[in-house]
Amino acid sequence: MDFVSKSGNKLSGLLLSPKNNIRTDLIFLHFHGSAQNLLTYHFPMIKQLTEKGFQVFSFDYSGYGFSEGKATRQNVLNDAYSALDFIKKSNEFKNKKVIIFGQSYGGYLASVIGSNRQNDIDGILIEGAFYSHRKEAIYTSNFLANIVYDGIRAEKEIKKNYKPILIIHSKEDKINPIEFGRKLFEESNQPKYFMEIDKGHLDGLQYYGDSIKVKINEIFR
Template sequence: MLLGLFVVLGAIVYVGIQAIEPALIYRPDRVRTQPQEVGLEGVQEVEIDTPDANAVLAWWSRAAAGRPTVLYFHGNGGSLANRADRIARFQRAGIGVFMMTYRGYGGSMGKPNERDNVRDGRRAFDYLIAAGLKPDDIVVFGESLGTGVAVQVVKARQPRGLILDSPYTSMLDLARLHYPYLPADWLLNDRYDTMAYIGDVHVPLLIVHGGDDRVVPVEMGRAVLAAAGGPREMLEVPGAPHVNHEDFGTLDAIFAWIARLYGVPPGA
């Protein structure tokens, strides 16, 4: 009798902490916004079909002739609309951007989780191929949470290069760092274990990381760099915070890296 009560109580506690996980990892803005509403011209909203009928949205700004397209996986907060300024910078550089949002974000259907985010990321890559791009035309870009998606997509596909903005070693490592009082091993189903995949990534890699990042310590970026399986370099930005470091000239450095990758002049 008492044992049965403990089992029931344990199950309740387990279900409760499992319910916490989405709130810890995913912080979506669910409002569907059109690119023109945030001042973007020449950007098309597209829907990526999925087998479970949960359509996933993306914004697509096509590349100038002879320029690559960045397949972009954003961070855990906000939506596509929050990245409008970044999309505009890529546009001015002539670089295409295909920015996918996750399930439950900004008009995409369903609920976000690692398995579906990665599968949808592969579908986004395949969407570009079906639209006429070649793998060599694509550079995959991961921002914060999106770095864990990007690494797994690149392992499964072979783009020209990979850019990781503020990568973590794993979501479990981050949870242990920021929530040491929580049973992270029980709590997290979505591990985004970058270190388990990065050694199988052999395309050229650029890591950009703020030296004053209080969310994902720069030491994690260094660990990812050391474990990468192909040509790699890292831009550490002294004094820069997590992700929001355009004022430190990081986008110009990213454009220059892409230019070297393709042997073309860097954009604006």
């Protein structure tokens, strides 16, 4: 399911529908991380959510996979907003609740887009995210990363959100430390929920899929 972004780029999208859809009333709009692309890297992760009975729509940002254009911060931000527009305007998803599901960089995007488009969503699910480009660069590099342009900070944007939010983060995450997830949670408004797990970066669905399924059904009613 391809669509055109506000950036003018044609983006490649993928709709995953479960054999046994336990929640026909909702769809997850997935924002993936910055590593690789949807088919070669992120598909196995979101497939696990579909295997739990949920419908998921995901896509590649500009410059990723089969999507056109260049992967700039502004393009990716435009792409995320455009994906939400696409879901809301599509007859196939009419009257469905929309839960934004962001992983890693996508979790940063989910915080920003979800908080600024609350009328179009029903909740936010975040896993292994960061809240500041500069803070993440400092963690993965060194103090020289202080020169990284921060731009929009997710922990400031998320203060605007009042829709239910579930933040999942592993205390063993080596890419984005759990302090990043806790910071997003701290700045969030109620109703909010934090799920601390073990294992590596974005391993939640693989090892805690059943528990996450229960949480989803409890929180996003």
